[in-house]
Amino acid sequence: MSLALNVQAAYPEQPITIVVPFPAGGSTDAIARAVGAKLALRLGQPVVVDKRPGATGAIGAGMVKRALPDGYTVMAASIGVYAMNQWLQKKLPYDPARDFDLLTVAVQAPNVLVVHPALPVKSVPELVAYLKKYPGKLAFASSGNGSSDHLTAALFWQKSGTSGLHVPYKGGGPAITDLLGGQTSASFVNINT
Structure with a gap:
């Protein structure tokens, strides 16, 4: 045995x-x-x-x-x-x-539209009006080409009949840093929950 x-x-x-x-x-x-x-x-x-x-x-x-x-x-x-x-x-x-095997979903992170405080808008309708007045001029920061925030901005422009200037960064950190510093004026950022 x-x-x-x-x-x-x-x-x-x-x-x-x-x-x-x-x-x-x-x-x-x-x-x-x-x-x-x-x-x-x-x-x-x-x-x-x-x-x-x-x-x-x-x-x-x-x-x-x-x-x-x-x-x-x-x-x-x-x-x-x-x-x-x-x-x-x-x-x-x-x-x-x-x-890959999924282990867990750690957070849910929707994209939220934010603008630099110097931009003279206080609501989404005001932003749309601004974008229509200045088509393709407003710099939107993203964490990179093809990122969720880039695609969200493109969808926003399409649905609102507007356009902006896409400024891709090498990650969300640099994109937010320049948005806060006023080098760009808007972004769709992740809010983690």
Whole structure:
């Protein structure tokens, strides 16, 4: 008679890496750092937030796809990585349906229209009137080409019969910084709940 015993150590045995496929300073980075800090306390292992920006999240997502599927590399990403990139980019280094398993939805982050206080508008109808008076002139900041805030602005212009000047940044942090500094006048930003 023989007995077999499968002994495995409790997870995690080593640090966990949360890959953020966007630049530092944006909402995904802030959420990943907050979640990582709580996970480290709960699991008793370090949790490292590793930012791998580029190509609207495709570079970091490709890195996660190539990582060992052992639970020590996870990704904090947004709708762009999971849903929009496949329609906006010709060749992705990953298949969102096949290459990733969803662990949890950490936050819901709707896009909210914000304007710089120096802009002489106090409501959406006033903004639409301003855009119609100055078509293509008002600078709208976004976190990058093909990002949810970029596409939301394009949809807003289409539905309101207006146009603005799209100013793509390399992430939400730089976009908000310039909006607050007055280099741009409006944006659709994520409000995390």
